Amino acid sequence: MSKRLIEVKDLSIQFRSERSWVTAVSRVSFHIGAGETVGLVGESGCGKSVSSLAIMGLLPDRRTCRAQGEILYEGRDLFSCDRESMRRIRGNRISMIFQEPMTCLNPVVPVGKQIAEAIRLHNRPDRREIDARVVSLLAMVGIPDPKGAAKRYPFELSGGMRQRVMIAMVMSCSPQLLIADEPTTALDVTIQAQILDLIRGMKEKSGAATLMITHDLGVIADICERVIIMYAGQVVEEAEKFELFDHPAHPYTAALLKSIPSLSNKGKKLYSIRGSVPSPGSIEKGCVFAPRCSLAKPRCLAERPELRDIAGGHLCRCWEVD
Ligand SMILES: Nc1ncnc2c1ncn2[C@@H]1O[C@H](COP(=O)(O)OP(=O)(O)O)[C@@H](O)[C@H]1O
Ligand SMILES: [Mg+2]
Structure with a gap:
């Protein structure tokens, strides 16, 4: 396995609302190896951007936003870096491209x-x-x-x-790490493919590790080696790309895969997941996906599942998967 370039450990992020703090990201952990390309996937509002802003040291100020956990860059905790060192890391080591340049x-x-x-x-x-x-x-x-x-x-x-x-x-x-946050979402389909090719080419030439953030699993298919699926501020599944596409375990991942347009379902109505992503903190118990899940049992609404290893590094957070 390649050396861990960045390691996010138990990252939680809260935003201040009128009365209290609400949790937008809850105990997220993942790592990216040197030169590796990892996809971070989930619908809009799942916490992908705020997680990446935390890595960049660009979260809003402490009066409105607070974070716990650790972000280790080559073993060094970025949360305890002073502003100047963080600025230097951001300029030289970790770079980000955004949806809207x-x-x-x-x-x-x-x-x-x-x-x-x-x-x-x-x-x-x-x-x-x-x-x-x-x-x-x-x-x-x-x-x-x-x-x-x-x-x-x-x-x-x-x-x-x-x-x-x-x-x-x-x-x-x-940079050693490139974070691309929905770099093609705002672009026309033909341009999207060109920009992805460009990112892939740049990555191959420079050997930079890449965190590719998208709500579209289709984008992940040909660029990433490993995929992390986020839902409502939590990691719900993580696997090597082929393992994930061949054996999606979490019902949310399966639903995302079903909603990719393909030639084989051309002409049919495109599948979409019923309901929408809950607002942060609104689901207090049970699985965060249960209200939208077609497999949900009473236990899913009552008890929160942990992320666990279901097959040699394939992680999933679901009571119904064994
Ligand atoms: N500056 C902010 N103040 C309050 N809430 C925020 C702020 N930024 C993001 N959020 C909330 O955090 C959650 C995750 O947002 P975000 O990371 O942008 O989602 P994604 O990138 O997956 O679409 C959302 O519910 C969003 O409303
Ligand atoms: Mg975003």
Whole structure:
């Protein structure tokens, strides 16, 4: 097994509501090995983004948000890092791309200049070297006329092109861990495939470990080695990709797999899971998925199942699976 690059241990995250704290992420544990690609999958509102923001040290401030547990990066606890070391880790070691690049690109600065800034943060080559590097990065991520594109403002580029710019920025600092939070969700289907190819290519070239966050198991199919399924703030299943696709154990995973559009069910109405993700803290006892689960028994509504190993590293949180 590869060395553990990052290890999330018993991570819980609460947000302040009017009267109390509500738990959005509950005792989540997982690890990512050096160079490994892991998928983090679940419907919207399951706690995927806040978990990744915790890794990045970017959770909202303590008055509104608090976290417990440990996040170890090469054995070092990120929660006890001071702000400056965290900023350095974020710049050099762990990078993130988001669903909507506009949230992290500065709208009033040409994209080439923003990439140049990112390069300058990490090393200090001279101006000409930086300009050449900006153009080569833009070319590498498939932006036509990279020299001209460098002078453009983010709003002058399409969503797909902006995501390419973000990827160029990430590549400028060759991180050891890349977190991609729904990088293709906001894009057209044809562009989605191109961006995924680009991420895959970048990953292969740089050997960076990747946490690929998505609500779409279809995205996971050809990019990840291992998959973690999250539901309502908990990990409900974890397995190697092929094991998960061939033997999904948790009813939630099975339902997610059934809702992937495929050629074989073309023309039929697409399956969708009844109901919706509960709001944080609203299910106090029993399995968090029980209210939507077609297999739920009285015990499922009464007692909370633990995550347990059901077959050589295949983890599942369900009373009905043995
Ligand atoms: N800043 C915040 N303040 C209050 N609640 C939040 C905040 N950010 C996220 N949440 C809540 O935490 C839960 C998980 O959110 P999130 O991690 O964004 O889900 P996902 O990325 O899986 O769609 C949601 O119920 C969301 O409403
Ligand atoms: Mg999210």
